[in-house]
Amino acid sequence: MPLAKICGLSTPETLDAALRHGASHIGFVFFPPSSRHLDFAQAERLTARVPGSVGRVGVFVDPDDDTVERAVTSGKLDILQLHKTTPARMAAIRARTGRQTWAAVAVKTRANLGAARGFIGTADRILYDAKTPDGASLPGGMGLRFDWALLDGFDHPLPWALSGGLDPGNVAEAIRRTGAPLVDVSSGVESAPGVKDVDKIAAFLKAAQL
């Protein structure tokens, strides 16, 4: 059975639903342009509800040291998911915080997968996510999916996760098709951008239990 991360939670009710229905990881977004962005006080209140058996993941876009340190401290984060961050910067953040790092790799073509190898030694996991359009305000969290066939036969250089456009209706097929050891969702369990839906969270986690 794959692990499952519910990302972009911002209320106690939806967080508790994700925990109750078996999420292995919970994601908290620290990126002001996102409708899911949390300030440090909100992060502290929410992450206090997460038991030690569940991974607390902070989602960042090429963050500065101060942002990462304040988020790690207030959110008691276990894992830092970094978008648009170079391998060198990833290594520096991992060394500075002592936290696991997940590198988001934006995928549109098979050639894009090659970026994963650049994170050997600096990331603990690769998160394959759909590439968002040039000029988009977010590098993820837009409900976009990439062609899962691009992963066929790919020799994964690190543990990995599948993300981008997953929802309760397609996650079982995604797992069967790709063999993903971890699936990650945000928009697919929302009723509107940034508004998580308890029933969709439950349905997603049930469908991911193959």
Ligand SMILES: O=C(O)c1ccccc1N[C@@H]1O[C@H](COP(=O)(O)O)[C@@H](O)[C@H]1O
């Ligand atoms: O969710 C966001 O707002 C976000 C902001 C900045 C970087 C990444 C973000 N989300 C990540 O993208 C994946 C996929 O989202 P979706 O399911 O396609 O909507 C999400 O799980 C977050 O890890």
